[in-house]
Amino acid sequence: MSDDVIVQCIDVNTKFGALHVLKNVNLTVRPGETVGLVGESGSGKTTLGRAILGIGPVSSGRILFEGHDIAGVAPRDRKGNAASIQAVFQDPYTSLNPSMTIEDILVEPIVARRQASLEEARARVRTLLDQVNLPSDAAYRYPREFSGGQRQRVAIARALALSPHLIVCDEPVSALDLSTQQRVLDLFVEIQERTGVAYLFVSHDLSVVRHISHRVAVMRGGEIVEFGDCDQVTAHPQHDYTKRLLLAAPVADPVRQADRRAALRALNTGA
Amino acid sequence: MSAATPAPAPAASSRESIALSVLTNPLGLIAAILLVLVIATAVFAPLIAPFAPGDLQIFKINAPPGDGYLLGGDGSGRDIFSRLVYGARNTLIGALIALSVAAAIGVTAGLFAGYFGGRREVVMSWIADGLMALPALIVLLAFYQSLGSSIQVSMVIFGIMLSPGFYRLTRNLVNGVKHELYVDAARVSGLSDMRIIARHILLVIRAPVIIQTSIVAGISIVIQAGLEFLGLGDPSVPTWGGMLQDAFANMFVVPTAILWPGLAISITVASFVLLANAIRDRLQQGNRTAPASKMPKVVAKPVGAAPTDNDLLLDIRELVVGYPGKTGWTEVVKGVSLQLRKGEVLGLVGESGSGKTQTAFSVLGLLSTGGRILSGSIWFDGRDIANLPEDEMQKLRGKRIAYVPQEPMSNLDPAFRIGFQLTEPMMTVLGISRSEAKARALKLLAKVGMPDPMRTYKAYPHQISGGMAQRVLIARAISCSPDLLIADEPTTALDVTVQAEVLELLRDLQAEMGMSVILVTHNFGVVADICHRVSVMKDGKVVETADVRTLFADPQHDYTKMLLGAVLDDVTPRTYRPRMLKEVSA
Numbered sequence: 063m064s065d066d067v068i069v070q071c072i073d074v075n076t077k078f079g080a081l082h083v084l085k086n087v088n089l090t091v092r093p094g095e096t097v098g099l100v101g102e103s104g105s106g107k108t109t110l111g112r113a114i115l116g117i118g119p120v121s122s123g124r125i126l127f128e129g130h131d132i133a134g135v136a137p138r139d140r141k142g143n144a145a146s147i148q149a150v151f152q153d154p155y156t157s158l159n160p161s162m163t164i165e166d167i168l169v170e171p172i173v174a175r176r177q178a179s180l181e182e183a184r185a186r187v188r189t190l191l192d193q194v195n196l197p198s199d200a201a202y203r204y205p206r207e208f209s210g211g212q213r214q215r216v217a218i219a220r221a222l223a224l225s226p227h228l229i230v231c232d233e234p235v236s237a238l239d240l241s242t243q244q245r246v247l248d249l250f251v252e253i254q255e256r257t258g259v260a261y262l263f264v265s266h267d268l269s270v271v272r273h274i275s276h277r278v279a280v281m282r283g284g285e286i287v288e289f290g291d292c293d294q295v296t297a298h299p300q301h302d303y304t305k306r307l308l309l310a311a312p313v314a315d316p317v318r319q320a321d322r323r324a325a326l327r328a329l330n331t332g333a
Numbered sequence: 334m335s336a337a338t339p340a341p342a343p344a345a346s347s348r349e350s351i352a353l354s355v356l357t358n359p360l361g362l363i364a365a366i367l368l369v370l371v372i373a374t375a376v377f378a379p380l381i382a383p384f385a386p387g388d389l390q391i392f393k394i395n396a397p398p399g400d401g402y403l404l405g406g407d408g409s410g411r412d413i414f415s416r417l418v419y420g421a422r423n424t425l426i427g428a429l430i431a432l433s434v435a436a437a438i439g440v441t442a443g444l445f446a447g448y449f450g451g452r453r454e455v456v457m458s459w460i461a462d463g464l465m466a467l468p469a470l471i472v473l474l475a476f477y478q479s480l481g482s483s484i485q486v487s488m489v490i491f492g493i494m495l496s497p498g499f500y501r502l503t504r505n506l507v508n509g510v511k512h513e514l515y516v517d518a519a520r521v522s523g524l525s526d527m528r529i530i531a532r533h534i535l536l537v538i539r540a541p542v543i544i545q546t547s548i549v550a551g552i553s554i555v556i557q558a559g560l561e562f563l564g565l566g567d568p569s570v571p572t573w574g575g576m577l578q579d580a581f582a583n584m585f586v587v588p589t590a591i592l593w594p595g596l597a598i599s600i601t602v603a604s605f606v607l608l609a610n611a612i613r614d615r616l617q618q619g620n621r622t623a624p625a626s627k628m629p630k631v632v633a634k635p636v637g638a639a640p641t642d643n644d645l646l647l648d649i650r651e652l653v654v655g656y657p658g659k660t661g662w663t664e665v666v667k668g669v670s671l672q673l674r675k676g677e678v679l680g681l682v683g684e685s686g687s688g689k690t691q692t693a694f695s696v697l698g699l700l701s702t703g704g705r706i707l708s709g710s711i712w713f714d715g716r717d718i719a720n721l722p723e724d725e726m727q728k729l730r731g732k733r734i735a736y737v738p739q740e741p742m743s744n745l746d747p748a749f750r751i752g753f754q755l756t757e758p759m760m761t762v763l764g765i766s767r768s769e770a771k772a773r774a775l776k777l778l779a780k781v782g783m784p785d786p787m788r789t790y791k792a793y794p795h796q797i798s799g800g801m802a803q804r805v806l807i808a809r810a811i812s813c814s815p816d817l818l819i820a821d822e823p824t825t826a827l828d829v830t831v832q833a834e835v836l837e838l839l840r841d842l843q844a845e846m847g848m849s850v851i852l853v854t855h856n857f858g859v860v861a862d863i864c865h866r867v868s869v870m871k872d873g874k875v876v877e878t879a880d881v882r883t884l885f886a887d888p889q890h891d892y893t894k895m896l897l898g899a900v901l902d903d904v905t906p907r908t909y910r911p912r913m914l915k916e917v918s919a
Binding site: 092094095096102103115116117136137138140145147148149151152153156157158159161162170171174175210217220224239240241242243244247251266267268269270272273274275276277291292293296297306307309310311312313314315316317319323326327 | 513514515517518519520521522523524525528532533536537684685799828829830831832833836837855856857858859860861862881882885895896897899900901902904906907908909910
């Protein structure tokens with residue numbers, strides 16, 4: 063079981079007071095796999111990501127990571143590989159502390175987890191920067207000196223610092239320009255193919271999710287309405303909501319977009 | 334969304350650069366020098382003062398300056414200058430005690446209350462509110478009665494009374510910063526709460542706390558002097574307040590004696606406050622650029638004559654928009670020419686910093702502070718509206734040129750009902766009565782697809798969703814039947830299903846009313862969905878303009894090709910190869 067599943071969410075529920083944000087969520091991620099988690103605002107996709115990271119609450123249910131239940135366990139109390147689960151967040155402008163140098167930012171997780179001494183960790187910074195295609199002199203500069211795409215590379219380097227088996231990516235390319243977005247996505251794929259890290263990739267953008275995912279889960283109102291292979295879910299959706307979501311995203315082709323618009327209208331009036 | 338948003342610098346600056354720029358500010362420099370002088374006087378008092386503070390010479394009671402006594406003698410025949418010097422020491426020690434107690438209690442409590450929140454915060458806030466409600470002077474007098482004449486004990490108590498100021502400041506700052514993503518990232522990295530507070534949170538709060546410290550130092554000197562003036566100090570310890578009291582008793586004999594301690598107190602307190610102001614100015618300023626008034630004057634001359642083609646609603650010619658930079662104007666739009674026909678939807682597409690929003694805002698006459706149209710013309714319906722006086726522009730805006738913003742929620746005033754926000758502009762622009770405006774507003778709300786127009790009319794903005802808010806703003810934009818609608822990323826903040834509905838609505842309204850639309854967007858899907866023609870912008874220039882089908886089928890410019898190549902519409906899904914991790918680790 064734990065051989066082919068790295069994360070398994072079993073009947074996960076989260077409530078904020080009267081708000082039932084996650085409803086019996088079941089989800090698995092296999093080693094080296096990207097699971098895309100797509101949904102609109104308020105669907106609970108970010109809450110699920112934060113629950114797996116240990117920075118969001120779990121009211122009931124289990125989250126097994128390599129066989130151990132980590133639901134409700136804060137990151138600093140996690141042991142073994144669970145301690146190395148990392149995150150890349152949406153906004154590269156606020157996910158890096160503006161008053162720390164890139165080196166300080168990258169060294170922090172290594173030292174916090176006592177994986178290496180400060181000197182050894184500093185020596186590792188160059189390798190990390192190299193992995194995300196940033197020059198090694200970036201280490202001594204501050205986040206404000208970098209563009210959005212470069213900052214997101216720094217955030218990815220920080221996530222890689224602990225050689226994690228799983229990275230939770232919460233809308234990591236939503237704040238980036240189109241061309242930057244593609245390069246950062248390519249970097250995610252390249253890193254995965256080299257290191258075998260698994261991604262839980264949270265996004266509202268189905269085209270991004272389709273580009274990077276092996277499997278896709280569609281969330282709505284705290285529930286997973288459809289979960290399956292990427293091609294299956296994004297090309298032959300079963301659930302009405304998935305169909306609407308797919309058709310609602312405009313494609314960059316005026317002729318096809320006109321057809322999709324008509325199809326969406328038909329679906330909406332039919333429903 | 335793009336271009337002229339200055340980077341948020343202040344919090345990022347290191348302590349050294351703040352100190353340096355505070356010293357380059359003349360007031361800050363003077364205050365710092367004076368404070369250094371006062372502190373040096375206090376520290377080296379025995380070296381500076383010619384006499385011990387208690388030395389008295391009976392024949393020099395209330396003596397005028399001179400004869401060894403630089404500033405004369407006080408009511409007991411002691412040297413005023415020497416007492417002033419020693420007084421600096423005792424006064425500063427008193428202030429330091431109050432300050433340390435207040436900052437230690439307030440900042441610590443504020444950090445914990447702000448970071449952990451919950452019940453702890455509630456209890457601590459109760460205590461802080463209770464302390465603030467107590468009248469400080471009366472409490473001090475009561476303690477003086479029970480604890481005796483030590484001004485230092487009084488200053489400890491005063492420090493406790495002052496701590497709520499630090500507490501509230503710190504708590505609010507921490508509340509603001511603790512949900513930052515980098516704090517989340519630190520938690521994911523496994524940092525303990527203590528280390529997160531020490532590494533990430535203290536950095537952010539230190540500058541405001543320094544400002545508060547400086548102000549509180551001034552306050553505690555004043556209060557301390559006041560207490561001593563009332564006779565609540567130890568008469569054997571020379572302090573400025575005590576000297577004030579002594580001089581006051583002899584005011585009719587030596588009126589000038591009251592001047593010296595008074596001056597010492599005022600100058601020191603003023604220096605603390607000025608220093609605080611200088612630091613605050615520096616923090617609020619961020620990256621300073623030359624103010625627009627100092628920039629060379631710009632008069633945009635019309636380019637060419639009014640277009641003769643009646644079908645042409647908008648003709649932008651060689652438009653250049655600049656913002657004041659460190660070395661003159663920084664151009665963000667560099668010679669853009671665009672044409673918009675009546676009833677046409679033009680997509681203005683590009684990446685951030687391409688100048689697309691600035692171009693659109695020039696047409697509205699709504700450039701951010703400092704921004705100017707440096708040259709070029711904007712011919713709108715036969716008239717050049719580039720750099721039109723604000724009052725003339727106001728007549729066009731809303732009536733003939735309308736605007737739909739990117740963030741619907743921040744463009745509705747939360748304090749007013751939606752109905753009011755819809756009817757008010759109509760009454761102003763169209764000069765119609767309130768009841769007429771209301772009837773129109775209800776009709777408009779129905780038109781933009783509100784299921785229950787009356788309910789929306791009476792609702793406050795927080796009671797409706799983002800998609801609904803955008804419909805309301807569209808209703809407001811079309812309420813005066815404009816000829817030109819400028820929509821700046823109108824669907825970017827919306828969910829994709831809501832986006833489809835809003836685009837549908839815009840399309841229907843455009844067709845029905847025959848208005849022209851400039852749609853600023855970064856999304857080629859949105860362009861393909863609604864636009865007739867497209868202009869692609871890069872670095873302040875239009876690189877390509879074409880009919881929408883032509884652009885997607887046969888892009889000419891390399892940049893357009895690159896952008897279209899980056900669109901992720903038709904990708905082959907990845908195939909999962911199990912046991913990949915094992916291959917790697919083996």
